[in-house]
Amino acid sequence: MPPSIPLLDLSARFKKYQPDIQRALNDIFSNGKFILGPYLEAFENAMAQRLEVPYAFGCASGTDALVLALRAIGVKPGDEVIVPAFTFVATAEAVVRAGAEPRFVDVDPKYFVIDANHLPTVLSPRTRAIIAVHLFGHCAPMGPIMDYARDHRLHVIEDGAQALPGAWNNQPVGSIGDVACFSFYPSKHLPAAGDGGMVVTRIALIAEALKRLRNHGRGAGFHHEIGMNSRLDEIQAAVLLPQLHDVDHDRLRRQELAQRYSARLKYLPLTTPTSAHDVVHSYMQYTLVYKHRDALQAFLADHGIASAVYYSRPVPAEPAFSAWQGYFSCAEALSQQVLSIPIHAELSNSDQDQIIETIEKFFVTKLKDISP
Numbered sequence: 001m002p003p004s005i006p007l008l009d010l011s012a013r014f015k016k017y018q019p020d021i022q023r024a025l026n027d028i029f030s031n032g033k034f035i036l037g038p039y040l041e042a043f044e045n046a047m048a049q050r051l052e053v054p055y056a057f058g059c060a061s062g063t064d065a066l067v068l069a070l071r072a073i074g075v076k077p078g079d080e081v082i083v084p085a086f087t088f089v090a091t092a093e094a095v096v097r098a099g100a101e102p103r104f105v106d107v108d109p110k111y112f113v114i115d116a117n118h119l120p121t122v123l124s125p126r127t128r129a130i131i132a133v134h135l136f137g138h139c140a141p142m143g144p145i146m147d148y149a150r151d152h153r154l155h156v157i158e159d160g161a162q163a164l165p166g167a168w169n170n171q172p173v174g175s176i177g178d179v180a181c182f183s184f185y186p187s188k189h190l191p192a193a194g195d196g197g198m199v200v201t202r203i204a205l206i207a208e209a210l211k212r213l214r215n216h217g218r219g220a221g222f223h224h225e226i227g228m229n230s231r232l233d234e235i236q237a238a239v240l241l242p243q244l245h246d247v248d249h250d251r252l253r254r255q256e257l258a259q260r261y262s263a264r265l266k267y268l269p270l271t272t273p274t275s276a277h278d279v280v281h282s283y284m285q286y287t288l289v290y291k292h293r294d295a296l297q298a299f300l301a302d303h304g305i306a307s308a309v310y311y312s313r314p315v316p317a318e319p320a321f322s323a324w325q326g327y328f329s330c331a332e333a334l335s336q337q338v339l340s341i342p343i344h345a346e347l348s349n350s351d352q353d354q355i356i357e358t359i360e361k362f363f364v365t366k367l368k369d370i371s372p
């Protein structure tokens with residue numbers, strides 16, 4: 001039986017946007033322009049304005065956005081790119097797809113993002129870039145990362161796949177590093193009706209490279225380099241555009257839900273998420289840390305409440321990354337203890353109350369069965 005409270009509710013979400021999307025689809029099918037047309041242009045302009053950057057390029061996925069970004073800054077085979085050990089595999093996968101080597105560093109236990117103190121431990125003459133992942137909606141420590149990158153002449157790529165409406169030091173996510181990547185995978189802040197991504201930058205030279213690379217390396221009538229076929233199509237742009245107007249409203253609702261969770265769960269023997277003073281947390285996930293995580297997850301499932309483990313192992317512990325394995329104590333501990341519970345703009349207070357009451361019930365009825 002599907003859970004009565006799911007992790008996200010896309011059909012409820014899309015009801016609101018259906019008339020706008022339907023109108024746009026009718027238009028697209030009657031004008032017959034499916035690739036690189038007016039809806040993509042309008043969406044790219046709206047994203048550039050929202051993120052306070054001059055250049056934005058829609059592409060096929062968040063993973064492709066990372067590959068495009070790496071290639072556009074000139075990463076090539078033999079180069080090394082620093083990535084956090086605790087992230088979605090796509091961050092490191094893109095580095096390998098660009099022909100480079102991921103160099104993993106541990107994260108910090110409080111905010112789950114890269115610990116900038118570890119950067120010097122992996123720096124080498126081959127290091128070209130750092131990918132700063134804004135995990136679960138919390139920004140990476142961009143101050144120390146940008147300082148370190150400047151001192152060592154490295155590029156910074158923001159992986160904003162999970163943090164589109166967030167900010168660091170009053171700057172929107174995506175406007176801080178040299179280039180930034182977003183995903184429109186359906187579970188993200190801005191869900192497409194399928195896959196989609198975007199790469200944005202403040203830097204004209206990088207923008208020129210991105211524009212060529214996503215379109216088979218084509219520019220001014222020539223194919224200058226081996227590029228990719230990675231464009232966000234008109235249909236997805238038309239699905240995304242009307243939602244962008246509500247992205248900050250939705251983030252406020254997520255923040256409100258996070259506050260409600262934290263106010264009531266803070267008395268329990270688990271750790272609730274928190275944010276650094278200079279970060280606007282966009283709560284892509286609301287992630288608890290609890291040592292009997294599996295028992296709590298099973299209890300929630302028995303009561304019809306969905307939850308998820310993001311991520312059950314550090315990326316370098318995945319078989320595909322065996323060439324780069326290492327031991328990362330925080331990433332390891334988090335992967336044993338994290339549990340993400342439902343948080344999205346469509347979640348009602350009454351469903352959230354039911355989730356909170358079920359977690360409280362777990363501690364009353366089950367804790368005595370679990371060894372401390």
Ligand SMILES: Cc1ncc(COP(=O)(O)O)c(C=O)c1O
Pocket residue numbers: 061062063064087088090091133159161162182183184185195196197
């Ligand atoms: C942190 C992070 N980076 C990159 C990606 C890749 O995005 P996509 O699934 O659109 O390829 C994701 C998607 O889940 C992600 O969470």
